[in-house]
Amino acid sequence: MRPVPASRVLLLACLTAGLAWCGLFPGGLRAAPRLPQPRNFTRSAHLMGSHFTFTAVSADDSLAWRAIRAGIREAQRIDRLCSYWDSTSQITQVNRAAGIRPVVVDQEVFDLIRRTLKLSELSGGAFDITFAGGEKIYTFDRQEHAALPAPEVVKASVARINYQKVLLDPATHSVMLQDKGMRINLAGILQGYGVRRAQALMKQMGIQGGLINGSGDVSCWGKQADGSLWRIAIGDPAFPQSVSSWLTVTDVAVVTAGNYEQYFTVKGQYYGHIIDPHTGYPATGLRSVTIICPDVELADGLDEVVFVKGPEQGLAFINGLKGVDCTLITNDGRTLASKGMQLNYYHSMGAPASQTPTTP
Template sequence: MKQVLFLILLLSGFSATSQVLRKRAIKLMGSRFDITIVATDSLSAEHSIDLVIAEVARIENLISDWKADSQISQVNKNAGIAPVRVDPEVVALTERALHLSRITNGAFDISFAAMDRIWKFDGSMTEMPSPEMVKKSVEKVGYQHIVLDRAKSTIFLTRKGMKIGFGALGEGYATDRCRDMMLARGIKAGIVNGSGDMSTWGKQPDGSNWAIGITNPLQNDTVFAVLPIRQSAVVTSGSYEKFVVFNGKRYAHIINPGTGYPATGVSSVTVFGPSAETANGFSTSLMVLGKEAGLKLIRKYPNYSYILITDEGQIFSSRSLGLNKDHL
C-alpha cells in the first residue's frame, strides 16, 4: 500500500572529528535497506551494520506473510479455524496496527493482505473494474475481525480466507528497533532506511544534521525542498509513479481497504516524527483519507509533522517545518 519513498539523503563527506561514516545497501524484507553508521572506527561501524542486518532479518522471519514458516503465515493459515500463539512482540505490533486502524476509521488496515489485486498499474488496464468486482475484492478485509488475546499471546482471524500483512509498517518497525538497539550499544549516530521508512539518530561526523530532499511529485526528477531531520524518523507515501487515469481522474496505486477503490486527490505525503512505524501508518492513511480528513487526523498528533501535496500541486505543511511554498 505504500510507494517506495522518494527522498534524497544528503550526506556530508567531511568529518571534523575522528568519527567515520560507513554505508551499506542490502535487500531485506523484499526491499532495499540502506544502513548508515557513524562510529569511532571502521571496524566498529561495519560490525554495527552487521548487527542491524541480523535484527531486520530476525523481524522479517517473525512477521513476513510470504515466508511459510513465519508466525504471521501460521496466523493466516489458521484464519477461521483457531487462534495461533505468537511472540509478545508480534502481539504488540498487531495491537499498534489495530490502533492505527481505529483512529483512521479503517484507512489503514493490515488485513488488506487478503484484498484481490484487481487494479493494475503497469499500463495494462483499459477500463475501470465494475462496482461488483471492486466490492468483491475487499470481502475478506476488515480489521474488526482480528482478535488479540494478550494474556494468551494469540492472534485469531475470525473469517476464513482472511490474511494480515505488515508490509511497510513492518519495515518502519524494524528501522525503529535498529535505531534503539544501536543507541543502547553506544552508537550515537546513524540512519536505517527501509525502502523509505527512515529512522535516524544523532548527527553527521561534521556535526551537521542529517538532511533530506523532498521530491516534487509533479516533476519527480527534481527536489522542491531540503529539510534537516530534527525528529528521528521520516516516511513518504506517494502516488506519482504508479497510477491510472480514467475519464480525466487519476487513481493512485494506494487502495482504500474499506472501499476497494484507489486513493485520489493527493500526490504525496511526508510525515516526520519520533517513530517510523507510526509515521508510515499516518502517511499511508493520509493518502487514503484525502486532504481534508487527512489533515484533520494528523493535526491531532503534534509530535508528527507533515507535508501533504495534492494532485494540483497545493502544499499543506506543519508550521514547524517552515516551508514558504503553498503551490508547486
C-alpha cells in the same frame, strides 16, 4: 634519612617536567597523537523487498561496521518473523488458520499487531492490516484503462477486510482471524518497525549518531561526522529523480510514501495503488505524503492513513495529533503542510551538495 633541600626538590620537578615535555614536540619535543576523528560509515542492503541504507557515525571503524551488520541482521530477523511472503513466518501461520483456530505468536509479533489495530481504530479504519484479504481487481501498469471495475465487483473485493475481526488473546498472546479467507499483511508498517529496531540496536552498541533509510522510511539520531544535522530530501512526483524540498533534523523520523510509481488512468484520471479499505477504490487526491514524528514505525503507518483520507481530511487528522507533522503533494501539484511543519523549498531543480559517507 636526611630531608631533601627545597632547592633540589624544585630542580627535580623542573627536570621531570622537561623530560615529559620532550616527548611532545619535534626534535626531541614530540606532538601529542591525534585522536581518531568520527566519520560517516554507510552500507546498503536489500531487505524486506526494498533498498535499505545504514549510516553509522563513529571514530571507531570496527565498531561502526559491527553495528551496521547488527542492524542489517535485525531487519532480516524481523522480516523472517513477520513476512507475508515467507511460508514459515508467524504471519503466514496466522493466515493459514483463518476462521479455524487461534495461533500463538511471539510477544513481539503480538504487540506489533496490537499496535496496528490501535492505529486502525484511531484512523477509523483507514489503516487496516486485513487489506490482504481483498481481491486484486486492479492492474497498476501505468497505462490508460477503459473503465474502472463494475461497482459490485469493487464492493465484493473488500468483503473480507475488517480489522475488528482480528481477535487477540493477551493471556496466551494468540491471534485469530475470525472468518475464513481473511489475511493480514504488515507491509504498511513493517519497514518502519524494522528501522526502529535496527536503530535501537545500533544505539545500544554505542553508535551515537546515525541514519537508517528503509526505502523512504528514514530515522536519524545524533549528528553527522562534521557536526551538522541530517538533511532529508523530499522528492518531487512531477519530476522523477528531483527534489522539491528538504528538512534539517535529528532524533526524528521522516517517512515519505509516493503513490505515483504504481498507477493507472481512466479518462485521464489518475489512480494510485493505495486502496481505501472501506470502498475498494484507489485512494485519490494525493501523489506524495511525508510524515515527521519521533517514531518511524508510527510514521510508516500514518502516511497510508493520510493517503486514504485524502488531502483535506488527511491534513486535519495530522493536525489533531500531538508531535506529528506532515507535508502533502496533491495530484494537481499543490504542496500542503500541517500547522507545525517547516520546510526548505528548492527554487531550482539542482540539489545542494551533500556529505559523501564512507563505504566499505
